[in-house]
Amino acid sequence: MKKPSLPVQIIMGLILGILWALLSSSMGWSDFTIDWIAPFGTIFINLLKLIAIPLVLFSIIAGIGNLSDTATLGRMGVKTLALYIGSTILAAAMGMFIANTFNPGKQASEEQLKINRLAYELWVNDSEGVEYFDDVRLLNDPNMASYLTDAQSALAEQQSNEELNAKMSVLKNKKETGPLQFFVDMVPSNIFLSFNDSLMLQVIFFAIFFGIVMVMLPNAQMQPVAAVINGFSDIFIKMVDVVMKGAPFFVFALLAGKLAEMAGDEPGRLVEIFKALGAYTGYTILGLLIMILLLYPAVIAFLVHRKTNMGYWKSWGYFMRGIRPAQLLAFSTSSTAATLPVTMDCVRDNLGVDEEIGSFVLPVGATINMDGTALYQTVAVIFMAQFHMIDLSLGQQATIILMATLGSIGAASVPSAGMIMLIPILESVGLNPAWIAIIFPVDRIIDMVRTVLNLTGDASVSTIIALSEDKFKVVDQEEL
Numbered sequence: 461m462k463k464p465s466l467p468v469q470i471i472m473g474l475i476l477g478i479l480w481a482l483l484s485s486s487m488g489w490s491d492f493t494i495d496w497i498a499p500f501g502t503i504f505i506n507l508l509k510l511i512a513i514p515l516v517l518f519s520i521i522a523g524i525g526n527l528s529d530t531a532t533l534g535r536m537g538v539k540t541l542a543l544y545i546g547s548t549i550l551a552a553a554m555g556m557f558i559a560n561t562f563n564p565g566k567q568a569s570e571e572q573l574k575i576n577r578l579a580y581e582l583w584v585n586d587s588e589g590v591e592y593f594d595d596v597r598l599l600n601d602p603n604m605a606s607y608l609t610d611a612q613s614a615l616a617e618q619q620s621n622e623e624l625n626a627k628m629s630v631l632k633n634k635k636e637t638g639p640l641q642f643f644v645d646m647v648p649s650n651i652f653l654s655f656n657d658s659l660m661l662q663v664i665f666f667a668i669f670f671g672i673v674m675v676m677l678p679n680a681q682m683q684p685v686a687a688v689i690n691g692f693s694d695i696f697i698k699m700v701d702v703v704m705k706g707a708p709f710f711v712f713a714l715l716a717g718k719l720a721e722m723a724g725d726e727p728g729r730l731v732e733i734f735k736a737l738g739a740y741t742g743y744t745i746l747g748l749l750i751m752i753l754l755l756y757p758a759v760i761a762f763l764v765h766r767k768t769n770m771g772y773w774k775s776w777g778y779f780m781r782g783i784r785p786a787q788l789l790a791f792s793t794s795s796t797a798a799t800l801p802v803t804m805d806c807v808r809d810n811l812g813v814d815e816e817i818g819s820f821v822l823p824v825g826a827t828i829n830m831d832g833t834a835l836y837q838t839v840a841v842i843f844m845a846q847f848h849m850i851d852l853s854l855g856q857q858a859t860i861i862l863m864a865t866l867g868s869i870g871a872a873s874v875p876s877a878g879m880i881m882l883i884p885i886l887e888s889v890g891l892n893p894a895w896i897a898i899i900f901p902v903d904r905i906i907d908m909v910r911t912v913l914n915l916t917g918d919a920s921v922s923t924i925i926a927l928s929e930d931k932f933k934v935v936d937q938e939e940l
């Protein structure tokens with residue numbers, strides 16, 4: 461029998477991981493799973509991260525070295541940023557559409573909603589500088605007195621949530637920043653510190669600077685340097701292939717470990733978590749899937765067909781099949797940064813996007829373009845407002861779209877980063893940041909799916925740019 465292809469093997473690893481987690485928690489083996497299986501998942505993520513920084517460094521320098529002129533680079537940079545910002549706004553708008561169509565926050569019992577509303581009003585009264593969103597005042601309604609004690613304890617519980625307070629203090633410790641801080645942070649003062657701390661944008665800046673100066677020097681003088689850099693780039697590209705050989709097992713270990721951690725020794729706990737937040741989780745995932753399976757692939761299918769005459773369906777399949785390994789990995793790791801080496805591999809080898817484009821567009825995207833995160837943040841904020849009986853006007857929702865766009869750019873490409881960025885978003889629009897405690901329990905699952913969209917957005921933008929620059933070549937996907 462023919463050995464199944466790598467993506468099929470990874471899917472098998474994924475399913476086995478879920479089955480193992482269910483079995484291990486119902487048999488009381490969670491500690492065994494966490495001690496003896498989960499560490500292989502961590503090793504896998506470490507291996508991918510180990511490759512990511514040098515791979516980005518050498519492949520950007522090698523890519524720029526091959527560019528005929530630096531004007532191309534400028535044009536590509538402008539297109540990349542425009543598409544990244546445009547696609548993030550689109551995703552956030554999709555989140556707003558989903559939240560307003562399905563109203564996940566209004567599906568709780570009336571009693572629960574009233575308690576939540578009272579808790580919100582108590583919080584506004586206690587907080588300096590925060591104003592009401594509307595004219596409703598349940599606190600003044602004598603019929604509500606019976607709910608007041610519940611509301612007070614709900615508020616106290618939210619505010620004292622330890623996990624939340626830990627996250628808030630991490631944010632508070634960050635220095636106050638001015639409007640140009642983003643650009644200041646991009647320019648490293650010591651490149652070794654940037655490597656040390658995996659500061660991707662600084663490494664990208666350094667690589668572009670290095671590459672441009674290489675192009676400015678005489679070709680003959682630079683030849684040996686270029687040969688060495690191309691060689692290094694090839695080594696790191698090959699490393700991705702080698703690590704990916706173990707992906708099916710590693711993915712099994714990752715999922716088994718994560719789910720065992722969530723479920724402990726009672727599998728029923730997972731079901732309970734989802735029942736309470738089912739509508740919110742389900743509709744957020746629905747919005748993410750619409751973008752992952754329909755919207756982006758449809759745009760790419762249209763453009764690929766126009767260029768190659770492949771047919772719409774075939775082009776759709778070509779794109780989806782090409783990036784599947786990276787999508788599966790994003791799902792398993794919840795980190796676009798860890799998935800980056802594989803994304804670069806898939807976009808180059810399976811989609812036929814030129815190395816020059818992928819090596820530049822994808823690392824930038826992994827750092828700043830998070831469409832899944834923006835969509836999720838918009839749904840989450842509107843859900844939480846609905847859950848506290850706050851009706852947001854269109855203008856207020858537009859502000860949330862803007863804030864989610866910025867919040868997603870600021871989020872790191874690691875698990876849960878998008879949720880932490882909800883704190884400043886809620887604060888900036890005058891809602892209670894402690895509300896994120898409500899969605900903690902289901903965040904990991906949503907994180908897995910939103911990370912898939914984050915990566916799909918990056919892959920789509922790099923394909924669009926390659927098509928527009930005539931740097932796209934259909935490859936044979938026979939092996940996939």
Ligand code: ASP
Binds near residue numbers: 796874876877911
């Ligand atoms: N985990 C996401 C990523 O790495 C970020 C997020 O938490 O939304 O892309």
